[in-house]
Amino acid sequence: MDTREQNREIGELLRAFVSRTVDFYEHIENEAVCRPAAEDSLSRIEKQAIPAGGRSVEEVFREMEQDIYSSTLLGQHPRSFSCVPSTMSLLSWMGDVMTSAYNPHASCRVNGPAADLVEKKLIRWMCEKAGYPEGSGGLFVSGGSIANLTALTAARDAKLAWEDRGRAVVYLSGQTHASVSKGLHMIGFCREQIRILPVDESFRMDMAALQSSVRKDLADGKIPFAVIASAGTTNTGSVDPLRPIGGICRKYDMWMHVDGAFGASALLSETYKKELDGIQLSDSLSWDAHKWMLQTYGCSAVLVRRRDDLVRSFAAHPEYLKDAETSEGGVEFWDLGPELTRPARGLKLWLTLQTMGTEELGRVVEHGCELAELAAGIIRKEPEWELLSGPWLGIVNFRYRADGSLSEAELDAVNQEISAEITDSGFAQIFTTELRGRKVLRMCTIHPETTKEDIRRTIERLMETKAVSDRRQEQNKSRTA
Numbered sequence: 001m002d003t004r005e006q007n008r009e010i011g012e013l014l015r016a017f018v019s020r021t022v023d024f025y026e027h028i029e030n031e032a033v034c035r036p037a038a039e040d041s042l043s044r045i046e047k048q049a050i051p052a053g054g055r056s057v058e059e060v061f062r063e064m065e066q067d068i069y070s071s072t073l074l075g076q077h078p079r080s081f082s083c084v085p086s087t088m089s090l091l092s093w094m095g096d097v098m099t100s101a102y103n104p105h106a107s108c109r110v111n112g113p114a115a116d117l118v119e120k121k122l123i124r125w126m127c128e129k130a131g132y133p134e135g136s137g138g139l140f141v142s143g144g145s146i147a148n149l150t151a152l153t154a155a156r157d158a159k160l161a162w163e164d165r166g167r168a169v170v171y172l173s174g175q176t177h178a179s180v181s182k183g184l185h186m187i188g189f190c191r192e193q194i195r196i197l198p199v200d201e202s203f204r205m206d207m208a209a210l211q212s213s214v215r216k217d218l219a220d221g222k223i224p225f226a227v228i229a230s231a232g233t234t235n236t237g238s239v240d241p242l243r244p245i246g247g248i249c250r251k252y253d254m255w256m257h258v259d260g261a262f263g264a265s266a267l268l269s270e271t272y273k274k275e276l277d278g279i280q281l282s283d284s285l286s287w288d289a290h291k292w293m294l295q296t297y298g299c300s301a302v303l304v305r306r307r308d309d310l311v312r313s314f315a316a317h318p319e320y321l322k323d324a325e326t327s328e329g330g331v332e333f334w335d336l337g338p339e340l341t342r343p344a345r346g347l348k349l350w351l352t353l354q355t356m357g358t359e360e361l362g363r364v365v366e367h368g369c370e371l372a373e374l375a376a377g378i379i380r381k382e383p384e385w386e387l388l389s390g391p392w393l394g395i396v397n398f399r400y401r402a403d404g405s406l407s408e409a410e411l412d413a414v415n416q417e418i419s420a421e422i423t424d425s426g427f428a429q430i431f432t433t434e435l436r437g438r439k440v441l442r443m444c445t446i447h448p449e450t451t452k453e454d455i456r457r458t459i460e461r462l463m464e465t466k467a468v469s470d471r472r473q474e475q476n477k478s479r480t481a
């Protein structure tokens with residue numbers, strides 16, 4: 001096939017695709033949140049071999065549109081409340097399209113000087129938001145997990161001599177994201193070196209436990225080297241006591257990492273950034289732009305108080321890259337993290353920020369927090385329902401508790417049924433999580449297009465599920481019996 005001819009065809013298909021996509025997003029609230037895969041789609045893909053000879057681009061394009069993209073959980077649906085929903089804006093999508101069209105190699109200045117400058121400016125701006133001083137820096141990575149891994153590597157290398165690694169210990173809480181333990185494992189720490197501390201009644205790391213744990217470890221000849229604080233835990237949105245943790249880290253010469261993958265975006269709101277006070281004391285911070293800054297996936301930042309701490313861990317200078325070392329101080333993005341070839345993940349964020357401005361993004365955060373507060377207010381008024389956490393940073397946990405006559409096991413079962421029922425209905429998606437051993441319904445309400453009406457109608461539907469009405473009938477029966 002003639003490439004030029006094929007490119008013309010691609011252009012036509014894409015033009016139509018773009019306008020269908022924009023239409024789709026205009027009415028996304030009418031779609032089911034979860035669109036299960038059709039069996040025949042899956043079986044067509046299963047049967048399709050990777051062909052020795054190619055096929056027509058139009059045929060493959062149509063197949064993919066129908067069999068792949070039409071079945072997916074729409075995390076970006078305004079009534080998707082499970083996990084951390086996607087807040088993606090079409091601005092970010094537009095940035096994706098432009099960036100992948102030109103495919104800049106964002107590893108260093110020489111390969112894309114302006115893209116490199118944009119990412120450097122964004123990192124500087126995010127460091128400023130975090131309250132980091134001159135000399136700070138960072139890098140765009142694919143997500144919070146890799147941001148945590150990158151920061152933990154820098155912490156290890158800054159605080160521990162090679163021969164001391166075996167005696168090192170690190171502190172997290174029972175609410176810390178699983179990617180932290182995973183990252184610690186990847187960089188050579190075993191389970192016995194990770195202290196999982198209890199949380200207080202508000203799901204924040206218990207400071208007395210941290211103090212006593214550090215003292216005990218020191219007395220036992222261990223080397224406490226890092227505390228991982230969360231600014232917005234994924235379960236409840238709770239923020240660990242950042243300022244006290246900062247104090248303890250200074251006192252014992254430990255690295256303070258803040259996992260703000262979810263919650264660091266609250267720095268954009270004048271009202272909610274107070275919740276993150278103390279974040280400026282940290283040595284490193286993970287901040288996902290694909291969580292609450294309207295970005296499509298693959299856009300997160302790892303920030304460090306001293307850029308040199310990343311350089312120490314990640315700089316390597318192979319001979320074939322010598323000609324490309326042109327940034328000031330000779331430090332390129334490839335010196336700050338594990339990747340060499342890297343897409344310019346920051347450009348879509350630049351497009352979004354330039355178009356919306358930071359104030360509107362701050363309002364997005366406030367809107368999300370207010371919706372969780374609205375949900376909590378509705379639940380508090382219902383005697384058969386109880387609030388179990390928050391509302392903190394756009395997350396609220398609650399459950400159906402009936403009239404108090406059900407066992408814990410029965411309550412777990414009925415709340416699981418409620419979650420399944422609302423999710424299967426396609427109207428909204430709500431998953432359960434576990435808090436203090438109880439199954440609860442968790443709502444993360446951060447999507448900017450979610451309305452108050454969406455929240456009210458969703459909770460109404462929860463209260464009208466068959467799971468709930470069945471229990472009510474049983475209760476009435478036992479009361480009249």
Ligand SMILES: *Cc1c(COP(=O)(O)O)cnc(C)c1O
Nearest residue numbers: 143144145177179234259261262
């Ligand atoms: C989502 C999340 C992560 C993991 O981030 P990914 O972008 O999914 O890799 C880490 N920590 C917290 C607190 C999160 O909410």
